[in-house]
Amino acid sequence: MNLRFLKLSALALGLIVSSETFAQDSVSAPLAVPPVFSPASSFSTWSFGINAGVLAPTVIAGKNDFTKWKADLGYGAYIKKQIWPAFGIQANFLGGKLKADNSRDWGNGTAPVSPYTNYETLVKYSASLNAYWSLANIYWMNRTNVIQPYLTAGYGWMGYDVDITNSAGTTRFNPEATVHESFIPVGAGLKFGLSNNLMLDLGYQMNFVDGDNLDGYRAGPQSDKFSYTHIGLEFALGGKTKPALSSYNPVAALEADYIARNAALQADLAAERARNAAQLAQMNTDWARFKMDSDGDGVSDYFDKCPNTPAGTQVDGAGCEIKVTNTTVNPVRVVVTEEDRRVVAEAIKNLEFDFAKATIRPSSYPSLNRVADLLKSKDFSLKLAGHTDNVGSDAANLKLSKDRAESVKSYLVSQGANPSRIEATGYGESQPISSNKTASGRQNNRRVEFTLY
Incomplete structure (x- = not known):
């Protein structure tokens, strides 16, 4: 038995080594590493294996x-739900036959003492629910987890039939018919990533039966046990672009994120240096132009709109020649008559505003219309000076006087007067013509003066 066990162990080891070599040769590119903190929807979390x-x-x-x-x-076959990168839940099914006999001694010269010579057990089914730990995500610091050692442990239920032969050569079927027992499976193995959704699975599982009737022979108060050394394939369910969650390495994802961010930062810094160098070169070029005056006209090349001006030419601030036109314009003499002054005086006398406002009362419109006609017909210029009494703050009075002068200007312009020939200024209470101690004096101080010229 020990020799047979050693041979099977060597065979399993050979399968593992050869499969590892095959996996390394078959993986042409590392499995994709999703970005750090990717949601579960970025991975394949369901898989099945045979x-x-x-x-x-x-x-x-x-x-x-x-x-x-x-x-x-x-x-065997199984279906697995990966909960975290290093942990999942797996439902297993296993079937097959178990055989043994007493054709040799116990290895120490002692012959077996048993009423039976051999047996054959048909494992009709064994179903178990197992916890699955992927050790690659815990201990291995490689970036893509192409090789994943794992452990499993769980609890299951199985059914089997036993044919057993006694020393007289009589084979009988176990009188208990199909036997149902619970068992505890414990396993370990290696998985090799062949692609984003395919893995090679090599494993060894020990199964401890809760009973001593797996071989049909109740030899004492001990539990029977059996092993399963297997090779298989695991297929991830989901899109082909999604890697299996069990292959995800959070440490590698953090490293990849750091490398990507560092590369992006280095690229930004390089681009910023290039921009700064270009700006500095342009500044040096502009400064050279600013200091240079190629045509000697007193205007630097940077501002010179008319380069190569002949020496001695009088130029303006843009470096262009000043052209003098000898044209004599006869000035028009403006004469203000007494009638003109009377029209203005009447407008001043009749000018009224709403209380503490710059709104002109309609009763003032007729006299203001005559002033507008005068400005249009004789092309006079007019200065409007607003004044107030000392009631209120200085700032408020200054604003009110300015607003009233502007209000008169706006009205005259609305009647067709030239706005460029009307100046509106406010002086507030700073230029009284009467005492502000009496009502009549304050009334006189609240005025808008008209000056024709």
């Missing part, structure tokens, strides 16, 4: 009721 391998009625350092166990074909 496998086949060696089913044997023994485990490492285990004791059996028969001296020589025989390897047989086992087959």
Whole structure:
């Protein structure tokens, strides 16, 4: 039995080594690393696997009721939900046959003492729910987790039939018919990433049955056990562009994010340096032009709109020649008559505003209309000076006087007068013509003066 066990162990080791080499040769590019803090929707979290391998009625350092166990074909499948990168829940199914006999001694010269010579157990089904730990995301600091060691442990229920042969050569079916027992599966293995949604699975699982009837022989108060060494494939369910969550390495994602951010920052700094260098070069060019006066006209090349001006030419601030036109214009003499002054005086006398406002009362319109006609017909200029009494603050009086003068100007312009020939100024209470101690004096001080010229 020990020799057979060693051979199967060597075979399993050979499969693992050869599969590892195959996986390394097959992965042409590392699996994609999604951005850091990616949501679960960025990954494939469901997967299923199929496998086949060696089913044997023994485990490492285990004791059996028969001296020589025989390897047989086992087959299995599972479906897995990955909860976190390093942890998932897996539902397993396993079937196959277990065989052993007493054709040799116990390895120490002691012959077996048993009423039975051999047995064959058909494992019709074994279903278990297992916790799955992916150790690559805990201990291995590689960027893409192409190789993932894992551990599993769980609890299950199985059903099996036993054919057992006694020392007289009589084979009988276990009188208990199909036996149902609970069992505890514990396993370990390696997975190799072949692509974003395909992995090669190599594993070894020990199964501890809660009973001593797996071989049909109740030899004592001990539990039977069996092992399953398998090779298989795991397929991630989901889009082909989504990597399996079990392959995600948070440390690698943080590193990739840091590298990307650092590269972007370096690119920004390089671009900023290039912009600064270009601006500095332009500034040096402009400064050279600013200091240079190629045509000697006193205007630097930077501002010179008319370069290459002949020496001695009188130029303006843009460096262009000043052209003098000898045209004599006969000035028009403006004469203000007594009638003109009477019209203005009447307008001053009749000018009224709303109380404490700059709104002209309609009763003032006729006399202001005559002033507007005078300005249009004789092309006079007019200065309007607003004044107030000392009631109120200085700032308020100054504003009111300015607003009233502007109000008169606006009215005259609305009647067709030239706005460029009307100046409106406010003096507030600063230029009284009567005492502000009496009502009549304050009335005189509240005025708008008209000056024709």
